[in-house]
Amino acid sequence: MPPVEAQRDTAPADVCLVLEGTYPYVQGGVSTWVHDLIGSLPETRFALVHIGPEPGAYKRRRYALPANAVSLRDLYCRESTARGGEVAARLRSALAARHRHARVRGSSRVLDGIRRLHLEDTIDASLLDDLAGGDLPVGAFLHGQAAFDLAMELYERLAPGAALVDFFWHFRSMHAPLVRLLEAPQPAADTYHAVCTGYAGMLAAIWSRRAGRPLLLTEHGLYARERKLELDRADWFRGPGRTVDDSTASALRAMWIRFFRILARCAYTRAATVVSLCEANRAKQIADGAPAERTVVVPNGIDLERLLGAYPARRVDPTSTKRMRVGFVGRLVPIKDVVTFIRAVFLAQQGIELEAKVIGPIDEDRQYALRCRRLVTKLGLAHRVHFVDALPLDRLYSEIDVLVLTSFSEAQPLVILEAGAAGIPVVASDVGACRELLEGGSDVDRGIGPSGIVTRLAAPEETAAAILRLARDPELRRAMAAAGQRRVATFYRKNATIAAYRALYLEGSWQASAGVSSA
């Protein structure tokens, strides 16, 4: 797996940021956060490692790397998907690898580690050491007898009644990325910083363990829980040509969910500090296995001065009673549940004059984007709902009166902070830090008053009702706008966030030099 690497400097970095499916290739909240973090710590040298699904999955970088990002290495979960004439070559190489590894029956530490991930509850240093063993080439995992024996053992223990062929492919799909990533060369750094759990968190934990350097883990969304949400809704258990039976789908789903949970626990166990963006997420991290004493909350902050500079063009009076302009700002992906937003617009427009915009990158999940567009057409909303790829900040918040966020999962959405700073009331689902951001996290904060309305998940009627309430009550909108601006100015300043990370990096370096280390 030759990594694609853009190297500006060969000296060890201060921080190795391990990223998965995000910066600098995907636009969104986490990417913006990473970009801001790097740019705001110019004295810190960052080595970036990005984990993508396969070569070619991302066409181009969405961000220009700051000068202190000294290297960017791309790692992939799998080789490029073979098509057409490549299939025969891939088959030949599979058979060759099969013969090469057919007789190898001896155990491997990595396989022992994978076995323990599934069958044992103890997450400790020896597990990470096993996984860091480096004695399992990808070919031996995919085609070797020892890996097959492990797959059959896990089948018997975890999914004894499942379709074997499906179990086998899921076993491969689940672990092949891990095995590939474990083979990747490790960048030298003083601190390893993963921005999620999952494969990135696991890789960072193992690198941190190998190098004897501290691991800092920041979770925006809670990866394991987000994957569970996806898995609960996933239709990819349906193989081509036939339907997977319910018991097989259920066993496989449970295996994936447990796998992601265990990956998260490995990262939690190894991390010197586990950062979340809000108290609600911190509590969930602790419930998921993070040691409470190592968890901290560092909320996102925004550059208020810069944002306020971008807003003078805003022409909207929050109390205006003209046609209501509702905006959804975010990636067009299932986890954002844009479908609920569209349904809410459909319901709300029956009571008021309404115009809606879905603003954000639409190319991440084209199938979902198509589904949303079809729903708009089906509901007869083509003249009311517009899809806009991206807008500059000065236009973004000047063209909407209410921000609506219907996500299934969020951490601490930057868009709520930005809308708050812009004096725009928000309707958001009750996920992550949304309630905290809109109603306040502490007594002092709550005293400011609500800056938006919180709804249940996937509840278009509630979302529509909230929009209608805001549309029909200009005073409420004015009060919420003012509360939002005050809350952001008081509690969510970017310089506080940056200062916290500067301290965490320094603390990590100190811990490493003092020999303080976790599992």
Add this chain to the structure above:
Amino acid sequence: MAGIGWRLERLIDAGVAGATVAYATGAAVMTLPWVLTTCVLLSLSALIGSGRTDLALAAVLVNTAFAVAMLVAGPIQIVISRYAADRLYEGRSRAIAAPFCRGLGATSVICAVLAAVALVALGLPPRASLWGAALSAAVGAQWTALAVGNGLCAPTLVLGAVGAGAVLSLLVAALLATVAGLGVPGYAFGLLSGQVLTLAMLLVGILRALPEDSDENARLSPAFRDYALLAGAGLAFNASLWVDKLAARFLVGGETEALHATASTIAWFSTIPCLAWVFVELETTFHRRFREFFLALEGGATLAELQRGVAGLVDEARRLLLGAASVQAAVTLFLELAADPMARRLGLPVDAILPYRFLLVAAGALALGLLGLILLYYFDLRRDAFFAASGIFLGIAVLTAAASVSGVAPGAGTALGCTLGAALTWRRVFRGVAGVLEHTLLGQPFGVASGPPRDGRGTARRPQMRVARGSGNRASA
């Protein structure tokens, strides 16, 4: 190959006549090349006349042309028939005709060139060499067509083509060589006409069975890379049919070598019933069991169900071995007991009886070895097939040579080599069949397109299984 099993079953169900056609088809497909070679060689003296000087020339011409055809067509027909089986399995029958025709053309050209070069090198005049080249080209192409045609065409068509070609060959050869007095050229032309007729009939049958709108861009060459080991196995097995004679010729020579060659040729006829039985059983009962297992695997069977399926396949392999061994043993026993009277009746010297007895055992063992190789092809154990076929070849070559050098009858070494080779082949068969589940799963490539990756985190959809699929290949004995 897909499709012939139910036709054979229908024939067998139709009664004695139908069953006869079914087993005769099996005999034709499995044994035609060497039966034809033997018949042609035996007819030489009758048609040309044993006293004529042309006889030696004709014998060299025919021997060389058929040997080249067998060695060239053996590996090529395995690749082409495997390619055709793969495309049928994928439902891409449009991609068969064009590569098949190109492959057939290539077989003809290679046979012709090699035969011409060999004949010139052996000192034959250019005109005779050209006849030999033409004969080799026709025979090589016909055998290749037969390997594909037996899976695509009705058994009656295959049998009709073979029968009509054989009859025409002998009739025209007799007519031109004896009545018209055209000697070797007339004889060669006669042979050629019959082989061309068989080839033409098979071609018509094959092309009728395939869609008219052929995919002209489909390529055969990648299949040669994919199935190089199977081609190697085919070459090794075909060579093993000749290597004992070569060893005897170069290490012993004289009358002993002549007796060995004659006895070997006659002994080979003893395998016809066994190989016919093998063909029918492979294409019917075994093929059904084989398909059931892979359909269960692809259809979502549990490990326990698949393990029962594997056990069933091992039982089926054992049944085939025992069945084939029983048929062969019965024929061999009868022929061993009848060896003395037969030799007297045929006017063969008493010294020919012992080699003949050894070579009956050798032929029986080799027939069982061939069955093992076919099963290895079926399960796509191509590496095992290659090593097994190479083992048979080396076993026969080394032990025949050792027997020849040590003064023992070469046939004893040949019998031991065949038996040892067959035993080692079957060891691989049982090991391979018992491990068919892991072999199939672990041989699957990872990251082959069948749908878009789902979530960008490595949870790709399961691609379509690439499984062994029973090619219907026959090692061209």
